[in-house]
Structures are given as C-alpha cells and as structure tokens.
Amino acid sequence: MNKRTSAVDPATTELVEQAFAGVIAATDAGLDLALDLGASKLAASAATWPEVGSALLAYGEAAVGRAWTRGWRPADLARVARRELGPEQVALAADLIAAEGRRHAVATLDRRWVEQLRELSADQTWWSRDEEFLPGFTARHRLDRFSAATAALELLRLWARLPAITPVAPAPGEAPREMSRGPVAGESPMLSRIRALLAKAESTDFPDEAEALTAKAQELMARHSIDEALLSAGRPGDAPGALRIGVDAPYESPKAMLLDAVADANRCRAVWSKEYGFCTIVGFDADLDAVDLLYTSLLVQATAAMQRAGDKRHQAGAARTKSFRQSFLVAYAIRIGERLAAAAAQVVDEATAGLRPRADGSAGEPAADERLLPVLAAREVAVDDAVDEMFGKLTSRRVRIADDAGWYAGREAADRASLRGRPEAVGR
Structure with a gap:
C-alpha cells in the first residue's frame, strides 16, 4: 500500500x-x-x-x-x-x-x-x-x-463527459451480489481448467487437437452450468447478473452477432452499445462465464480462419476486400449460432433422457433430476425480465451481405470450427 x-x-x-x-x-x-x-x-x-x-x-x-x-x-x-x-x-x-x-x-x-x-x-x-x-x-x-x-x-x-449507463453489478461500497462475488484470490478451478483447454485449442496448429480440446472445454461448461442451475434453484440471491464484453473495431457488427449467438445458446441475452464498444450480457453467473470464455475463443478461431481464407483468395488473384471479410464474419456468426443452438438442445436432451456424459465422453451417469427443465425455463424467464428492467424497449438492426464468396467461406469455416465432439454442447 x-x-x-x-x-x-x-x-x-x-x-x-x-x-x-x-x-x-x-x-x-x-x-x-x-x-x-x-x-x-x-x-x-x-x-x-x-x-x-x-x-x-x-x-x-x-x-x-x-x-x-x-x-x-x-x-x-x-x-x-x-x-x-x-x-x-x-x-x-x-x-x-x-x-x-x-x-x-x-x-x-x-x-x-x-x-x-x-x-x-x-x-x-x-x-x-x-x-x-x-x-x-x-x-x-x-x-x-x-x-x-x-x-x-x-x-x-x-x-x-460520459453519461450514466445501466449498472451491471454493485459499485465499490455497495454490497456485492452473493452469486457474483466468488473467491477474490482467483477464479474457480473449473473455470481455470476450461480457460486452459481453450487456450491450448487456440494455439495448436493441429485441427484435430483443437477440436478435442474445445469439445472437452464445452463438456465441462455444460456440466458445470447444469449443476449450478440445480444447486442454486430457489436459493437466496439466485437471480440473473450481467457483464460487459468489449466489441472492438473493425467489423463490430458481425462480432456483435457472434457474441449474440454465443449468449443465446447459453440462455443469456446480449445488448449491443455500439457507441461505447461493448455488449451487455445478461444471464446467470455460470452462463456468463461460459459466454465470456467461449466467445473469446471462437473470435480467435474466426479471425484466424478469415485471414486464411483471405490469403487463399488473394493468391488466386482476387482482391481481399472489406466486404469479403465483413460477409465472412457475418456468415460465420450465423452458422455458429445454428450449431450452438443445436448443441445446447442436445446436452439438455441427454441430461433429461436418463444418461449424462461422463468426463471421458462415455454415458452412464445418473440423469439430472426432474427439476432441470422447469429450472432452466424459469431462468430464461428471469433473464428476459432482467433485460426488460435494465433496458426497456430494444431495437434490432440489419447487416448487409455484399460478398458471396466471403459468405460461403464464412459458413465453411464455421462448419470446421471446434464444436464437434461428445457431446456437442456449450455452457449448458
């Protein structure tokens, strides 16, 4: 001091x-x-x-x-x-x-x-x-x-000259939320493990290794989220929270779309404040952590894939244009959103069908109890209510696709992104 x-x-x-x-x-x-x-x-x-x-x-x-x-x-x-x-x-x-x-x-x-x-x-x-x-x-x-x-x-x-904005958590001097306080000495061992797996997935030069590492991280996110939902249901302080995630130039619109897709798959809502360069994510704590980690990892993968696709197109004689990159990232975000939505549904189906995946990928553990679907449904309603209370009426905006080659390259890259595995799940 x-x-x-x-x-x-x-x-x-x-x-x-x-x-x-x-x-x-x-x-x-x-x-x-x-x-x-x-x-x-x-x-x-x-x-x-x-x-x-x-x-x-x-x-x-x-x-x-x-x-x-x-x-x-x-x-x-x-x-x-x-x-x-x-x-x-x-x-x-x-x-x-x-x-x-x-x-x-x-x-x-x-x-x-x-x-x-x-x-x-x-x-x-x-x-x-x-x-x-x-x-x-x-x-x-x-x-x-x-x-x-x-x-x-x-x-x-x-x-x-900054205006007042909607708070996402208590300021210093105010009582911290019980669910968001956590250990001040460091993050939980589970989040540290997930973060380490995603870091390895982003850094490896071998696609199969990246896929296996990301699949394992997603499995841990899914199990952690379901466990947290069941343990916290009905407990005092079990309410949605919020965090802000930066959305930086260039190509803010498709990046915000990608973040929205990740948030939606994890039963969170994303509200973009373009003028300040961030999205506010509203959801429950375990899901907010999953969105933060997964979005960061997928953005790294998307940027690398966009650069590779641009290099190939350039070598073939066509110009690497801003419209190509914009269209690439929009298509990537939309296709990732489709895959994440299917993945989120699959892990919940497996959790309520009688078997849950073990850490090694095999099946056979007892199913999550019958409270799971009502708990998840109640959480979605609570998140929607929290968004309405924080922001009121929201507007959406269209994103223009100006390059067909970029669009198809983006969807292909999203199909190759590290989301295949057992189970194909995100943060649920």
Missing part, C-alpha cells in the same frame, strides 16, 4: 481544478486552446511538479469514483480511453483506477471487478508516495511535463 500525501497546498489544488474545469467546459472548437492553457499552467514549474501530481491523483480518484456511481466499471473506462485516445492515456487510466482502488478492501468487491483490476494491472499502485507519481509517470512513458499534463486533461475530460 503506498502512502498518500498528507496535505497539498490549496493553491496547487485550485490550479489543478481550474485547469480541468476549463478543459471540461471547453467546446470542441475551443478544446485545443483550453488544453494548451491548462497543460502550460500544470507543467510550468519542475519544483511544483510532484505536488501537482498529488493534486492530480486526488482529482482523478474523485473522477473515477463518480464514474462508478454512473454505472461504469474498470474495463469500461479503460476501453473508452483506448477507443478515443492514445497509449499514454490508457496507461494513465489504469493508474488512476488503481489509485481510487486504495479506498476499498478487496474483500468488499465482486469477483468480476477484481478480475478487471488484475487484467488492467490496476490492482495495486506502482508508486510509493503520491508526490512520486507524475515524475515517475513521465519517466516511465518518456514524456515531458507538458505532454503528461495534456494526457491527463484529455483523459479526465473524456471521463467527465
């Missing part, structure tokens, strides 16, 4: 607040001038630079805290910075999130919040005292004082 500055000169605090107020209030036309004036004031003296850093941290912590109350989460703030600004602002975003995190005991945060902090390297601060922050930041990123001050002004202006 690093040390905060015991006291900052009120004049320095006022200087920092005035600089940020001027930039936040500036119009787009007057922004460059406001940035230059504000950064010049903050960076004017090497002697006061450390104390400016302390005041900046205090201001930034408060800004981050306000973002939490408006529904934003660590990964969201970092994603917005990455989409709109540069690497210096992204690094600064992680530092300010880490600084704000000093206010909260880890045990009071929900599991996914802690995971996001770790993924951003924002679970702890790298500086020892707040006076060391700005001198250290400029040195780490090879910036002069003016450039560092400009980066801070740009980032906090961006965050200050």
